[in-house]
Amino acid sequence: xxxxxxxxxxxxxxxxxxxxxxxxxxxxxxxxxxxxxxxxxxxxxxxxxxxxxxxxxxxxxxxxxxxxxxxxxxxxxxxxxxxxxxxxxxxxxxxxxxxxxxxxxxxxxxxxxxxxxxxxxxxxxxxxxxxxxxxxxxxxxxxxxxxxxxxxxxxxxxxxxxxxxxxxxxxxxxxxxxxxxxxxxxxxxxxxxxxxxxxxxxxxxxxxxxxxxxxxxxxxxxxxxxxxxxxxxxxxxxxxxxxxxxxxxxxxxxxxxxxxxxxxxxxxxxxxxxxxxxxxxxxxxxxxxxxxxxxxxxxxxxxxxxxxxxxxxxx
Amino acid sequence: xxxxxxxxxxxxxxxxxxxxxxxxxxxxxxxxxxxxxxxxxxxxxxxxxxxxxxxxxxxxxxxxxxxxxxxxxxxxxxxxxxxxxxxxxxxxxxxxx
Numbered sequence: 001x002x003x004x005x006x007x008x009x010x011x012x013x014x015x016x017x018x019x020x021x022x023x024x025x026x027x028x029x030x031x032x033x034x035x036x037x038x039x040x041x042x043x044x045x046x047x048x049x050x051x052x053x054x055x056x057x058x059x060x061x062x063x064x065x066x067x068x069x070x071x072x073x074x075x076x077x078x079x080x081x082x083x084x085x086x087x088x089x090x091x092x093x094x095x096x097x098x099x100x101x102x103x104x105x106x107x108x109x110x111x112x113x114x115x116x117x118x119x120x121x122x123x124x125x126x127x128x129x130x131x132x133x134x135x136x137x138x139x140x141x142x143x144x145x146x147x148x149x150x151x152x153x154x155x156x157x158x159x160x161x162x163x164x165x166x167x168x169x170x171x172x173x174x175x176x177x178x179x180x181x182x183x184x185x186x187x188x189x190x191x192x193x194x195x196x197x198x199x200x201x202x203x204x205x206x207x208x209x210x211x212x213x214x215x216x217x218x219x220x221x222x223x224x225x226x227x228x229x230x231x232x233x234x235x236x237x238x239x240x241x242x243x244x245x246x247x248x249x250x251x252x253x254x255x256x257x258x259x260x261x262x263x264x265x266x267x268x269x270x271x272x273x274x275x276x277x278x279x280x281x282x283x284x285x286x287x288x289x290x291x292x293x294x295x296x297x298x299x300x301x302x303x304x305x306x307x308x309x310x311x312x313x314x315x
Numbered sequence: 316x317x318x319x320x321x322x323x324x325x326x327x328x329x330x331x332x333x334x335x336x337x338x339x340x341x342x343x344x345x346x347x348x349x350x351x352x353x354x355x356x357x358x359x360x361x362x363x364x365x366x367x368x369x370x371x372x373x374x375x376x377x378x379x380x381x382x383x384x385x386x387x388x389x390x391x392x393x394x395x396x397x398x399x400x401x402x403x404x405x406x407x408x409x410x411x412x
Contacts, residue, residue: 185403186399186403188396188400189400192392192393195392196392199389
């Protein structure tokens with residue numbers, strides 16, 4: 001066995017171990033820690049498969065953002081968790097095990113019966129990529145060839161945020177989410193939150209900008225911006241925004257809105273919805289990506305901040 | 316010359332890995348939260364620092380070398396902040412015996 005093969009095997013064992021831990025851990029907090037480690041290890045697997053874009057997204061969204069969401073959930077559940085020690089009954093467990101085994105078996109059959117060589121659109125993407133003006137095939141697929149999926153994805157983000165906000169009691173509607181504030185008693189977290197933003201903003205914009213020609217893009221970039229913003233709010237240096245603010249709402253819908261306008265203009269200019277005139281494809285893609293970055297950063301930050309629980313700042 | 320550089324890289328990386336190993340042993344063996352935290356932060360700072368120093372000569376360019384140093388500085392900043400915060404929570408939760 002070569003050194004690479006040995007490392008890959010060790011990585012696979014670690015991924016399976018972390019996954020098993022996340023499933024069998026009884027306490028929600030321990031399971032979340034397992035899940036986050038699983039995501040980080042999985043990102044190493046994607047790097048090993050030379051899928052750097054997927055690795056970045058896995059770290060940013062799959063492990064980072066989802067991990068933070070799960071952590072805040074487990075903190076909220078810790079009160080009730082102790083009270084409900086009784087697990088699900090034997091029948092339910094057997095049913096769940098059967099369901100999971102069936103899905104795993106179906107996935108395994110689907111993957112093992114794939115024809116060899118695996119059907120792929122990759123050569124066609126590479127052939128058509130120069131027309132888009134971007135150099136990174138992943139960005140080309142996301143923004144041009146499958147632009148419709150990306151548009152719908154952004155709308156789903158906004159819908160998810162509306163879902164979280166709809167949990168607010170009527171009296172707090174339009175107010176601020178305050179559960180984020182940690183009200184630190186020393187200067188450690190505030191110092192961190194003052195040092196980080198210049199780096200975080202630079203890195204977030206950089207990730208979006210290089211996404212045209214190298215691994216990166218609006219999603220990893222927006223996640224970095226959201227994380228930086230969250231740390232500033234956690235350190236209580238800045239207020240969380242009041243969800244009734246029109247500016248905030250405009251910022252949130254700016255990504256899908258600009259995407260829709262450019263897409264509709266494509267109907268007139270290039271003859272199809274979401275089609276770009278060839279000479280202007282690159283500038284149009286950047287025009288779409290900038291508001292999309294804003295939408296992603298705002299929505300991800302506000303998803304973590306949760307529903308408003310204070311009438312402060314409301315109208 | 317290049318053999319010498321390689322030997323230096325390997326020595327530094329192995330020394331870094333040793334600090335990580337020591338940190339993990341401390342994390343498992345030490346009796347209370349503050350000592351465990353102490354063991355862990357040493358692994359982060361020195362272990363990663365030595366690995367970065369070892370990789371600097373292999374980076375193949377000034378830009379890549381600066382990125383490596385930058386990663387180390389960011390981890391230093393984040394881990395010392397988190398270490399302080401966990402330490403405070405631990406001190407409030409379990410007063411020294």
